[in-house]
Amino acid sequence: MSATDTYSCSIGTCPIPLATVKYIPSLLGNAFYLSIFVLLFLLQIYQTYLFRTWSFSVAMLAGIIFEIVGYIGRxxxxxxxxxxxxxxxxxxxxxxxxxxxxxxxxxxxxxxxxFYGTPHYRFSPKDTFIIFTTSDTISLVLQCAGGISSIVAGRKVDSNHGIHVMLAGLIFQAFSLLMFMGLAAEYGWQIRRERRWRVNGTQNMGNTKKAARVRLVVIGLMVSTISILTRSSYRIVELWRGVGGTLANQQVPFMIFEGGIIVLASITLTILHPGIAFSPRWEEVGWGWGKAKEEGNGVMPVPPVNARSTGNSKPPHIDIEGFEEVVFDRSI
Structure with missing residues (x-):
């Protein structure tokens, strides 16, 4: 029976196996996740005002809004x-x-x-960001195209054409995350190998306390990235046989590997917010869209008007709170 045949159905008039999902979604569980995302949305709004991490905050708020709308549907x-x-x-x-x-x-x-510099790394911060946000965009386009295809198909959710397109987007997303984790691990290994980078990082931040905050943010990155990869892997397996498959119609795995995992990632990115390490100079430590030249240990100084001379051949120190040698375009 197609979805259009069940428009007049209700729990009392039609059997659950004819429903769009073969179970009754938990009101308590889904309302709980919904309330968490609403709370995270409010916290992110406050953190945006507090830390001014505009680019990060826009991405987080967009994701949380989609989660809120999704759980309203649940x-x-x-x-x-x-x-x-x-x-x-x-x-x-x-x-x-x-x-x-x-x-x-x-x-x-x-x-x-x-922050740590990239003198011997294969990609610059700008290149790394562009590569992976491009792959993110491709994944988003595929998943949106699949969703639109499902809607245009006359709300026949038992047709799997749109699901297959969304599945392709999920696979691409998981592959991109694996590549990102590999490159990030390589970068981290280089930092540990070249101890002077860690020393430079501590000096750039001004004291060990602020450098420790960067390490906390990195831990948050690790937890959230692994969480999202776990979720993507689950959704690939879940949708491999379409929305009518066995796993796609089991509530407990969904609540754990979709809801719980994404809640964990979202809370981690909120508690270990990058603003605790980079605020109030989030824009100054960005790479910008302009070209910058690498000098010395990999940082790229761009002296502002109030730069002070060090009296030697080194680039001038920059009076940015918490940073001494890192200034970039402020366009992102």
Whole structure:
């Protein structure tokens, strides 16, 4: 039976196996996740005002908004699991939301690269950001195209054409995350090998306390990246046989590997917010869209008007609170 045949169905008139999901979504569980994302949205708004991390915050807020809308759809499904509109609201929004969280991760990592320097690394912070946000965009386009295809198909959610397109986007996202983790691990290994980078990092931040905050942000990056990769892997397996598959119609795995995992990633990126390390100079430690030249140990000084001379051949020190030698374009 197609979705259009069940528009007049309700829990009391039609059997659950005919519903868009073969179970009644938990009201308590989904309302709990919904309330968490609403709280995270408010916290992110406050942190945006506090830290001025505009690019990171836009990505995080976009992802959280999609999660909120998605769980509103899940709550609606609790009352009417036969509604294809509620199904698509939940399915599409929750599917694409993590793409924005990975974009936020790439914003942070590019700042971490600027902080420690990249004299011997294969990619600059700008190149790294562009490469992975491009892959993120491709994943988003595929998943959106799949979702639109599902809607245009006349709300026949039992048709898997759109699901296959979304699945391709998920696979691409998982592959990109694996590549990112590999390159990030290589970069981290180089930092540990070249102890002078860590010394430079501590000096750039002005004291060991601030340098420790950067390490906390890096831990947050690790936890959130692994979490999103775990979630993407689950969704690939879940949708491999379409929305009618066995795993796609089991609530407990969804609540753990989709809801719980993404909540963990979102909370981590909120608690270990990059603003604790890079505020109030988030823009100054960005790489910008302009070209910058590498000098010396990999940092790229661009002296502002109030630069003070050091009296030697080294580049002038820059009076930026917490940083001595790192200034970039302020366009991002």
């Amino acid at each position: 709550v609606q499904l609790h009352f009417n699991p036969f509604s294809p509109d509620a199904f698509l609201t939940y399915f599409i929004n929750i599917m694409i939301a993590p793409v924005f969280f990975t974009a936020a991760i790439y914003f942070i990592f590019s700042r971490v690269m600027v």
